[in-house]
Amino acid sequence: MEIKTDVLVIGSGIAGLFAAHEISKYADVIVVTKKDKNESNTNYAQGGIASVIDPEDSFDKHIEDTLKAGAGLCKRDIVEILVTDGPDRINDLIRIGTEFTKKNGKLDLAKEGGHSMARIVHAKDLTGKEIERALIAKLNTIKNVKIIENTLAIDLITEHNIKKLKNEPLNNRNCWGAFVLDCNSMDVIKIAAKVTVLATGGLGQVYLHTTNPSIATGDGFAMAYRSGAKIGNMEFIQFHPTSLYRANGNESYNNPSFLISEAVRGFGGILRTIDGKEFMTKYDSRKELAPRDIVARAIDNELKVRGEEFVYLDITHKDKEEIIEHFPNIYNECLKKGIDISKDFIPVVPAAHYACGGVAVDEFARTSLKGLYACGEVSMTGVHGANRLASNSLLEAVVFAHRAAKDIKIFLKNYSHSFPDIPEWDDLGALSYDEKILISHSIKEVRQIMWDYVGIVRSNQRLDRAARRIHNIFVETEDLYKRTKIFEDILELRNIVACAHMIIKSAKLRKESRGLHYTLDYPNQLSDSKIKDTILQNLNP
Numbered sequence: 073m074e075i076k077t078d079v080l081v082i083g084s085g086i087a088g089l090f091a092a093h094e095i096s097k098y099a100d101v102i103v104v105t106k107k108d109k110n111e112s113n114t115n116y117a118q119g120g121i122a123s124v125i126d127p128e129d130s131f132d133k134h135i136e137d138t139l140k141a142g143a144g145l146c147k148r149d150i151v152e153i154l155v156t157d158g159p160d161r162i163n164d165l166i167r168i169g170t171e172f173t174k175k176n177g178k179l180d181l182a183k184e185g186g187h188s189m190a191r192i193v194h195a196k197d198l199t200g201k202e203i204e205r206a207l208i209a210k211l212n213t214i215k216n217v218k219i220i221e222n223t224l225a226i227d228l229i230t231e232h233n234i235k236k237l238k239n240e241p242l243n244n245r246n247c248w249g250a251f252v253l254d255c256n257s258m259d260v261i262k263i264a265a266k267v268t269v270l271a272t273g274g275l276g277q278v279y280l281h282t283t284n285p286s287i288a289t290g291d292g293f294a295m296a297y298r299s300g301a302k303i304g305n306m307e308f309i310q311f312h313p314t315s316l317y318r319a320n321g322n323e324s325y326n327n328p329s330f331l332i333s334e335a336v337r338g339f340g341g342i343l344r345t346i347d348g349k350e351f352m353t354k355y356d357s358r359k360e361l362a363p364r365d366i367v368a369r370a371i372d373n374e375l376k377v378r379g380e381e382f383v384y385l386d387i388t389h390k391d392k393e394e395i396i397e398h399f400p401n402i403y404n405e406c407l408k409k410g411i412d413i414s415k416d417f418i419p420v421v422p423a424a425h426y427a428c429g430g431v432a433v434d435e436f437a438r439t440s441l442k443g444l445y446a447c448g449e450v451s452m453t454g455v456h457g458a459n460r461l462a463s464n465s466l467l468e469a470v471v472f473a474h475r476a477a478k479d480i481k482i483f484l485k486n487y488s489h490s491f492p493d494i495p496e497w498d499d500l501g502a503l504s505y506d507e508k509i510l511i512s513h514s515i516k517e518v519r520q521i522m523w524d525y526v527g528i529v530r531s532n533q534r535l536d537r538a539a540r541r542i543h544n545i546f547v548e549t550e551d552l553y554k555r556t557k558i559f560e561d562i563l564e565l566r567n568i569v570a571c572a573h574m575i576i577k578s579a580k581l582r583k584e585s586r587g588l589h590y591t592l593d594y595p596n597q598l599s600d601s602k603i604k605d606t607i608l609q610n611l612n613p
């Protein structure tokens with residue numbers, strides 16, 4: 073089956089939906105999304121979206137905070153775009169129907185770690201859910217946007233899967249849409265598009281402990297890599313310091329760790345060891361409000377030194393009414409698990425949370441393949457550098473989705489070539505689905521290896537060991553992929569393995585500790601000029 077459209081958007085989080093909204097003003101858009109349309113990392117975002125709103129605040133302050141967090145690797149011009157476009161995009165979200173929390177008729181601004189000012193626009197502690205709600209409600213009223221759920225993009229259509237074009241040099245490649253799997257009928261559909269926008273979100277599921285929902289299997293990073301697009305800075309994985317600890321350990325693939333938002337520390341939360349002792353003063357003068365990597369490493373160190381499984385976050389000194397007013401969702405979720413956060417300390421551990429690297433893009437979200445744009449978490453714009461400042465990711469998604477839409481308008485206007493002869497999907501596999509155990513076991517293995525050896529603290533030995541193990545799983549997976557009739561789990565395993573490979577490869581290239589990448593063998597940060605972005609490109613797609 074073949075569908076043709078002007079623009080194909082893959083993913084229905086904030087980046088995909090906002091891009092679709094903007095593009096619908098001048099072209100037809102199909103959005104494919106692998107589960108329900110609101111299932112996304114966006115839907116779980118609690119804290120909010122950073123922007124300069126307070127008259128006491130300034131663009132310069134937000135820029136400086138972002139650069140400081142990024143540990144010398146942010147692209148200053150791109151950070152300037154992020155920050156200066158921010159207030160207009162917040163207004164767009166409000167116009168679309170997002171109801172942010174207000175105080176005395178003005179946007180209520182929260183403060184989070186690493187920010188020198190209160191600038192987090194939020195909808196209580198369910199900001200992402202409210203943004204998704206508003207965007208979906210708006211898009212439901214727009215005729216030339218079609219959202220197709222339960223449809224999983226398998227691979228991008230580029231020269232790499234068209235036999236007679238396979239030898240086209242990498243710097244002259246195009247993207248003409250994607251092969252997608254209809255997860256109801258299990259048919260593969262060819263969607264031919266003049267422009268494709270990759271907005272597939274993150275890759276937290278590559279790790280055993282993650283705050284990301286099950287959709288975050290890194291599909292976009294893997295699809296782009298397989299088609300020869302440039303990918304950058306994959307070693308910079310942000311571990312959120314405070315996800316709710318669960319006594320029975322191993323999170324299942326479909327069951328992310330519940331996040332205790334940064335805003336709880338901003339609100340005055342204190343981290344304590346199990347015996348009740350405060351410990352952040354030992355690590356950083358900003359204490360609980362130090363950037364996430366510092367807090368996560370401090371917790372990791374306390375756990376390793378003391379041989380304990382969690383630390384506590386304490387907000388029992390705050391007023392109960394205020395706690396419930398600010399954090400209704402966190403209050404209720406914890407209460408369901410028997411923890412009254414107004415009286416009890418909250419047991420927390422770090423968990424994989426955000427990918428700062430991704431598909432390398434320019435200031436208009438253009439990738440290295442013509443006709444392929446990437447925005448949101450799957451992209452690497454250069455705003456986060458080696459570490460992301462809290463609440464800058466929703467902002468990045470919306471700012472660069474908007475800029476992509478602006479550029480796509482020009483791209484379509486000048487579009488003169490016709491589609492090549494795109495072959496049908498070749499699914500030769502015969503193995504049936506009852507071999508699922510082979511796949512679920514490999515997924516578990518990858519997640520454990522990545523957690524143990526490529527987590528918060530790394531070393532050459534750990535990375536070498538992880539690389540060997542992942543290589544074996546890669547070979548087994550490719551073999552299984554060729555023999556198996558495709559279905560969701562084999563596709564996701566393949567993508568998780570590809571992401572693990574990229575993270576390890578980038579981590580091995582960075583022979584220093586910087587931002588989120590900390591290695592025992594090179595504990596110091598090198599001078600800025602030595603290692604810039606770690607760019608990967610699959611040279612033989």
Ligand SMILES: Cc1cc2nc3c(=O)[nH]c(=O)nc-3n(C[C@H](O)[C@H](O)[C@H](O)COP(=O)(O)OP(=O)(O)OC[C@H]3O[C@@H](n4cnc5c(N)ncnc54)[C@H](O)[C@@H]3O)c2cc1C
Nearest residue numbers: 083084085087106112113114119120225273448449463466
């Ligand atoms: C618990 C949590 C809290 C957070 N809190 C904040 C916060 O307060 N502030 C902030 O700025 N950031 C926060 N973040 C990060 C932020 O939510 C994400 O970075 C952002 O939402 C990413 O948006 P996105 O549109 O790029 O991707 P997502 O919102 O993840 O959307 C990706 C979409 O792509 C679809 N998809 C994926 N693969 C495929 C495929 N192969 N085929 C078809 N569809 C596919 C998914 O189903 C989904 O619809 C948080 C993240 C988490 C997990």
